[in-house]
Amino acid sequence: MKQIALLGATGSIGVQTLDVIRLHPDEFSVYALAFGRNIEKALPLIQEFQPKMIVVQDEETKEKLSKQIDHNLILSGRGGLVEASVADPVDVVVNAVMGSIGLPATLKAIEAKKIIAIANKETLVTAGHLVMSEAKKHGVELLPVDSEHSAIYQSLNGEKKSDIHKLIITASGGSFRDKTREELVGVTVKDALNHPNWSMGAKITIDSASMMNKGLEVIEAHWLFDVPYDRIHVILHRESVIHSMVEYVDRSVMAQLGTPDMKVPIQYALTYPDRLDLPMTKQLDLEEIATLHFEKMDMERFPCLRMAYEAGRAGGSMTTVLNAANEEAVQLFLEGKISFLDIERRIEQALENHERIHNPDLSTILSIDEETRNRVRFHLN
DSSP states (O other): OEEEEEESTTSHHHHHHHHHHHHOTTTEEEEEEEOSSOHHHHHHHHHHHOOSEEEESSHHHHHHHHTTOOOSOEEEHHHHHHHHHHOTTOOEEEEOOSSGGGHHHHHHHHHTTOEEEEOOHHHHHHHHHHHHHHHHHHTOOEEEOSHHHHHHHHHTTTSOGGGEEEEEEEEOOOTTTTOOTGGGTTOOHHHHTOOSSOOOOHHHHHHHHHTHHHHHHHHHHHHHHTOOGGGEEEEEOTTOOEEEEEEETTSOEEEEEOOSOTHHHHHHHHHTTSOOOOTTSOOOOHHHHOOOOOEEOOTTTOHHHHHHHHHHHHOTTHHHHHHHHHHHHHHHHHTTSSOHHHHHHHHHHHHHTOOOOSSOOHHHHHHHHHHHHHHHHTTOO
């Protein structure tokens, strides 16, 4: 039985991970369960899965939780995430926390040679050079949970990475795919959260609407699969049936298809290299779908995707700034403090005002991350 450390248990990926674990009680057990401040949502999960370790966001939440349950080991903050990730009984660390807070835990879990199921793309965007260097050093392979990267990973099975010609990442287009730039003026948070295909958390749904999510996935793919940015292509695919593709040097194209359900890549990461039945997921019926559509991505229509490519190619600390600026701007939009189009404006301003550091260490990355957030939140030059 695999012992799981689940970081981000009350988020969309965390909840679906628990669905998979619940389905296979003889295969998986939750050793550590980490969440932010949502005690109300976490309590029934703690009662059901009985984790040996619990991690919360801060000391205040820890104090509140301690008054509601009798548990020997409740930790808090980044240090708590690290302790849960390196605990001896843990076999698999599922990193599904939102944002760069998951970075130190990932690095320490790699050092402890845990299996890493990574759903926290910000870790690779913020510090891909550090993460992949440590993974190579300790012989640890990162198993992607994102549907697009899982599709690429599966399409690479049995193939040589040296034979890759191009990665093709598909994008649904998000909530506003049929709107012009002019029509985006005045769109609401409710409008942005109405994704046509996927059921996801608020932040990632906003990222999908701006296409920053796809930009972050491009950077993540660059690090995971060691493919240059010029050979990572994004294509609009409305149905979200083909989750991504790999084109090889002989022009063969391998694709992974399935219904848009995150439990499929989550379970694959947990069971790799094996597969288990997943009866809760709808089977793909191509006769019912009948037609698949593909369109070229418009970088002028989706400037966040363009900025992600530019930051990725620039490298160094630019992707740290990109990620931090985006996270903070999206949060401001969700709070109703800025408009949807202000998200991209604040990101662009942050990138323009940053002087790139070529090879930042972890301390520098965390410092740049915090500084960028403050600049974006308080609209500083």
